[in-house]
Amino acid sequence: MAISLQDAVVQSYIVYSAILALKLLAVSTMTSMKRISRKVFANPEDAVGLKGKVNLNDPEVERVRRAHLNDLENIPAFWLLGALYVTTSPVAAWATLLFRVYTVSRFIHTFVYAVVPLPQPARGIAFGIPYLIKWYMGIQVILHYATAL
Amino acid sequence: MAISLQDAVVQSYIVYSAILALKLLAVSTMTSMKRISRKVFANPEDAVGLKGKVNLNDPEVERVRRAHLNDLENIPAFWLLGALYVTTSPVAAWATLLFRVYTVSRFIHTFVYAVVPLPQPARGIAFGIPYLIKWYMGIQVILHYATAL
């Protein structure tokens, strides 16, 4: 059995992975915009032209940076596990549902973390659902290829 | 020549990559558990429900976070380089050995960094072996595809 680019699950994986990549990039621009609006920078050469100062502890900038780091901790693992999960021939509708819920949850996560900080458990839920989806996909992959261990 | 999912090296790559992804996810849960046990959080909305306080400098939490960051700096590069290395048609037993040693070493790295901190060179060795495996795979890939530069 080969993986085909015409396969619905493959195409679903591709489009949601690309959306998550652009979302990850967008959060790095959010950090820059927050730095500029707060006039708070990590490097003296950035501060000098924008009449800001160097400050590595601004709470609003650090909050966006934590949201960004959380994406870095989670989205590349989705790219890998999602791609491997596709190779296990999952049911198309189910796999697509997982990819959609994953993607929407990660957008909500960033929103409640860095755009409009909400009381817990908002962020916990928005983190937990995609986190469990990754574990589910990973376990499916390991079970499917367990003979190769 | 095509890459087949029935190929032993491909299956070995898939299963060890998935294990490393779940290991990466597990360290993020280790961080949360350490935060809860130390009652030390990065966000006020996390601290309030768990009767903790905001502290970004707790040495035990920061140690787990450094172990996590070290995984982030290393494991995605393995996913990429391992996948590309598979396309160079390596000898199956050798490639599988590299993937196994890589995976075991990264588990040991986390253990001696964040679970039971050991004196150096324990962590240095557990870092260095998988680090050299990545360089080896990367150089093999570049040599194999050097005409495409």
Next chain:
Amino acid sequence: MAISLQDAVVQSYIVYSAILALKLLAVSTMTSMKRISRKVFANPEDAVGLKGKVNLNDPEVERVRRAHLNDLENIPAFWLLGALYVTTSPVAAWATLLFRVYTVSRFIHTFVYAVVPLPQPARGIAFGIPYLIKWYMGIQVILHYATAL
């Protein structure tokens, strides 16, 4: 249509992705070398053998670490988006040019950030060009697979 390892765009993607992976690994060694030369470490077990001290705020070490983190925020997204972009059958010369410019720019970024810090907009340009290339590839991918949304 299938993806072939003999395809020029595929080979170009593979070789530049591998170079970027080794570049990412090299920056982690740059951090270690900077720590050793400054005798400044993140862990007491590292400081003890090398007669250094624990300091998480050394400006030169932190500058290299920020360059490293910037690579982590950008290079894995290139690996993903570049691979997906290859599946959209881009014109070979154009795709190869993008991969080359991307790779060279990321080397320049690290150079002007962490080796010889230059005034802005040096780093901004070296960041912006590969950043826009990722957006371009990502949008091409989403448009190509939009029916799978």
